[in-house]
Amino acid sequence: MTDSRIPTVIVNFKAYSEVEGDRALHLARICHNVAEQTGISIAVCPPATAIAQIVSSTDVPVFAQHVDPHKPGAATGRLTAQLLHGAGAVGTLINHSERRLRLADIGVAVDRCHSNQLTTVVCTDTTATSAAAASLKPNAIAIEPPELIGGDISVTDAQPEIIENTVKAVQKIDDSIEVLCGAGIKTGRDVKRAVELGASGVLLASGVVKAADPAAVLTDLIQYL
Secondary structure, rough: OOOOOOOOOOEOOOOHHHOOOOOHHHHHHHHHHHHHHOOOOOEEEEOOHHHHHHHHHHHOEEEEOOOOOOOOOOOOOOOOOOHHHHHHOEEEEEOOOOOOOOOHHHHHHHHHHHHHHOOOEEEEEOHHHHHHHHHHOOEEEEEEOOOOOOOOOOOHHHOHHHHHHHHOOOOHHHHHHHHHEEEEOOOHHHHHHHHHHHEEEEOOOOHHHOOHHHHHHHHHHHOOO
């Protein structure tokens, strides 16, 4: 496993129109400024097309949104761990609900990432899949019930038990693996509640990326940390 610290907040830019072109760099700079002002560790997950630009222009930790379980070579259109490392990424999401992988492929991806000094955050949808993913030794698990992703109801209100149960299940397997949570988290109280339930941090997306004032939203989100 790598030694990289898991950020308290990871902002997934996805492929929203709000981060097309230079707007991804603009949002990354906002995230970096809020982190500098508050002392809270914030990482960004821009589109793969913006990774190198953001790495070369800011000091914000950059994670990829996805990695493929492939070796370098004849793998057209794939994102290998080596390519991500070469672009300057320090970590990656794996198995996001919008980019699912088979369990065996998750294991290969985790191993390849660790061989290339990339921190791994495996996304899961249930406590059972979280436990299975934890056996593959990623740096972190991010529990996100897919039906709540992008919605207006936070997982901390709709399914608080899934956070508690996932933390217990993961710690039983390997207490060095951190647990993040996401899905519908949009306020500072949501983040506070997530931490009270045992999460180390949160994975965010639309609540920040599509906000009229991302800096204000981020500042509100982390006010209780």
